[in-house]
Amino acid sequence: MQLNLKNPLIIFDLETTGMNIATDRIIELSYLKIYPNGKEEGKTLRVNPGMPIPPETTAIHGIKDEDVASAPTFGSIAKNLAKDFEGCDLAGYNSNRFDIPLLAEEFLRADVDIDLMKRKFIDVQTIFYKKEPRTLSAAYKFYCEGDLENAHSAEADTRATYEVLKAQLDRYEDIKNDVSFLSKYSAFTRNADFAGRIVFDDNEEEVFNFGKYKGQKVADVLKKDPGYYGWIMQGDFTLHTKKVVTNVKLRSFNK
Known part of the structure; x- marks a missing residue:
């Protein structure tokens, strides 16, 4: 076919x-x-x-x-x-x-x-x-x-x-x-980043797909735990994962 x-x-x-x-x-x-x-x-x-x-x-x-x-x-x-x-x-x-x-x-x-x-x-x-x-x-x-x-x-x-x-x-x-x-x-999840560390929920909002904040919205986590952003930026995560997290952080600043 x-x-x-x-x-x-x-x-x-x-x-x-x-x-x-x-x-x-x-x-x-x-x-x-x-x-x-x-x-x-x-x-x-x-x-x-x-x-x-x-x-x-x-x-x-x-x-x-x-x-x-x-x-x-x-x-x-x-x-x-x-x-x-x-x-x-x-x-x-x-x-x-x-x-x-x-x-x-x-x-x-x-x-x-x-x-x-x-x-x-x-x-x-x-x-x-x-x-x-x-x-x-x-x-x-x-x-x-x-x-x-x-x-x-x-x-x-x-x-x-x-x-x-x-x-x-x-x-x-x-x-x-x-x-x-x-x-x-052919997709198991709706990834927000290519590595699948962040996924979209039913409301099209980014959600962590790993670690202690798995299942929680990225925007909410960055607000309540600002140091988590720095940990991600310094960690062994892909550039694209860091870019997606940064975009969420910047978006919250502009609201």
Whole structure:
């Protein structure tokens, strides 16, 4: 089944130096851009992370320091990448919890203004887990009846994610071929920040989703415990989480 698109859809996958959204870096990015008319464009980029790649990470994706030594930094490609992503909805495998938050961090570090929060996100892993909890390789075998070659290479995983998404639409009659539906279906919470530390409640107000103030409104917490803001700003939180908290704080000042 072909995707029913109103906007271009970018399906992408990242290989990184590790799994910490706040501190790790992209070393490979592959994406497939699907247009509403069915046209496809693909691109794979290696990126110099400006930090060593841990051996345990290399053991997973096979990318070594010397493989990216002459590659451009993310900062040098960020503006062109933002142009490619502008106006597109996004999809990936575990992308809501990892790839999109980390990509947003890289854009913020590069001081490139792209508001990904305005886009719709489809997480193929979430759809898969709600239907058939497995890994991407197992998902590919289950839905596409084949073995995933070169698993953990960004390009292979990107293509596999696209094929699995189309097969999911073919298999499940209750899953609509509509990006808005898929975006809502593949999200567990309505995040205010990419890392999911802050979520929206039913009244569209930001609520902490972690720690001692979990479930409480951000604005209320900052009012009764002003020091909590400083703790967040100095803590190991993502730049985007800090930006969202700061926006809430500034908004309360303007009232």
